[in-house]
Amino acid sequence: MGDEEITLVNETIRSGWITQGPRVLQLEKEFAARSGAAHAIAVSNCTTALHLSLLVLEIGAGDEVIVPPHSYIATANAILYCGAKPVFVDIDPATLNLDPRLVAAAITPRTKAIMAVHQVGRPAELEALAALAQQHQLALLEDAACAAGSEYRGQPIGSNTWSSLVCFSFHPRKIISTGDGGMITTDRADYAAKLRLLRQHGMSINDLQRHGSKTVVAEEYSILGYNYRLTDVQAALGLAQLRRVPAIVARRREIGARYDAAFATVPGVTIFREPAHARWNQQSYLIRFPALSAAARDAFMQKLLDEGIASRRGILSMHREGAYTSRFGVQHFPKSEAASDQCVCLPLYTQMTDVEINRVIEAVVRHAPR
Ligand SMILES: *Cc1c(COP(=O)(O)O)cnc(C)c1O
Secondary structure (H helix, E strand, C coil): CCHHHHHHHHHHHHHCCCCCCHHHHHHHHHHHHHHCCCEEEEECCHHHHHHHHHHHCCCCCCCEEEECCECCCHHHHHHHHCCCEEEECCEECCCCEECHHHCHHHCCCCEEEEEEECHHHCCCCHHHHHHHHHHCCCEEEEECCCCCCCEECCEECCCCCCCCEEEEECCCCCCCCCCCCEEEEECCHHHHHHHHHHCECCECCCHHHHHHCCCCCCCCECCCCCECCCCHHHHHHHHHHHCCHHHHHHHHHHHHHHHHHHHCCCCCCEECCCCCCEECCCCCEEEECCCCCHHHHHHHHHHHHHCCCCCEECCCEHHHCHHHHHHHCCCCCHHHHHHHHHEEEECCCCCCCHHHHHHHHHHHHHHCCC
């Protein structure tokens, strides 16, 4: 966050329009242009983006959605909000993304969609997943919460080349932030129109249109909608942030490359390589200790913390959480569980200094259990 963000937020407050209005429209336009998408629809966060995307696909009670178990809890929660069932399919340990080779075996007559997750911003195998979706007449959608600024086969994530619905997050842990916020890109005008209705109570004429009308107009509510709006104050932040994406991604990739070079030769440590067909934004930097128990991994994290270096555990295995075991019983996805237990997320942020980078590298190398 810098002076541009402060200036744009100030201007917005002084403009007198602070809820969803002209700044949201402008953010949508710029986001669509930068993603190579036909339409972008701003919403309150990525969880609501996923919920609405499933709703426009008409996914509901009795339907199944294939999703990797290895993700933040919001990914599968959005499926439960629709009354549908998340059917977990294990990951490829090399990428931590849905393994396309395991998907076909999980398809049933009730399967409606495949939800790809670009975990830590590393692009999922969209080409293989899109081919499966087409072959089995399923929808494909993307949880791209972490993936702003990443590319797959030369296209920005969000371009709708492989799927019609891509959902982004603007939470502070992602690439750019509006405090909270989200965006959906789509190539379909009918989806875009429906998403705009659903995010604002199903209201046929929004307040901005009413405000600009020279005649008295009344709105109607013909479908059940939600209040999932982004505000103009948040959109102002987003506009300044969006313009920083290339610089943010470049710096993150620089730090990631420094870490890769330092950790590639440390015994007992596995690093995650950029897939050949992708450009990865380095949203989070994970290292893995394939021979360690979760307890030994936590002891390593404690040693870092004792030196003032905060780290985080790996990505969740959603199926192990109470919200899922209480509904679906105990399930096992060994590759997801092992990755959750053996990974550590290291500090990586745009403003990191060379001194800080070296301090993290030195401490990780010294404490790495071998
Ligand atoms: C952060 C995250 C979400 C949730 O995003 P919010 O904007 O906080 O709702 C969903 N999926 C993944 C993979 C995430 O990392």
